[in-house]
């Protein structure tokens with residue numbers, strides 16, 4: 001659930017993209033950013049483009065039944081997250097639509113192979129290199145503008161999913177946009193299993209909210225004015241905010257068929273709903 005916003009360094013990496021559907025080699029254009037990055041206002045229509053990334057450690061195979069089941073789960077968790085975000089936004093009088101279903105819409109999912117360990121992120125430069133390898137392939141093979149036009153979408157969010165097991169040392173995180181970032185594409189790095197647990201729909205929604213500028217509420221962040229004192233206040237007043245916790249407040253467990261956390265007024269204010 002980490003977020004990070006550091007500048008990237010260039011690294012030369014080899015990567016290969018294979019689309020689930022027939023690939024047309026579109027040239028991609030990026031329309032430039034705004035203060036909130038490529039995912040701007042949560043009101044409007046957002047497409048989530050899912051990248052199933054195979055790296056040197058973990059891979060996806062559509063011939064493996066367990067992998068197929070996980071891919072179906074990702075689609076289901078994304079659907080729950082999208083419906084949840086639409087409902088929560090409507091509670092504040094907004095109107096958001098999330099298009100996430102890559103089984104119905106085949107051009108919203110891609111298989112990606114990278115010649116790199118995407119879980120070995122002990123250093124800041126590893127995160128930067130992970131971004132680089134994803135950005136370069138998105139730029140080369142996915143026409144984001146075409147997809148936004150096709151789906152009449154205002155925003156596009158990328159979800160890179162890794163087929164990890166309980167030995168995975170990496171933690172799900174999101175590359176937040178910052179002024180001067182070399183690509184507008186904000187990527188959620190979603191490890192299917194991290195901390196020994198399968199990530200539930202709440203984590204998918206939490207990460208997508210990062211791309212709309214919602215900060216984590218469990219850790220200090222001077223950029224967003226979140227101090228140790230603020231965190232204690234948030235824990236008391238908004239204990240079920242989805243940016244504070246993705247576990248069910250009552251049981252302390254993850255739930256997989258719904259999201260029981262809320263966008264409370266603090267997160268609503270960070271993403272511009274109030």
Ligand SMILES: [Zn+2]
Pocket residue numbers: 001002003206207210215216
């Ligand atoms: Zn987070």
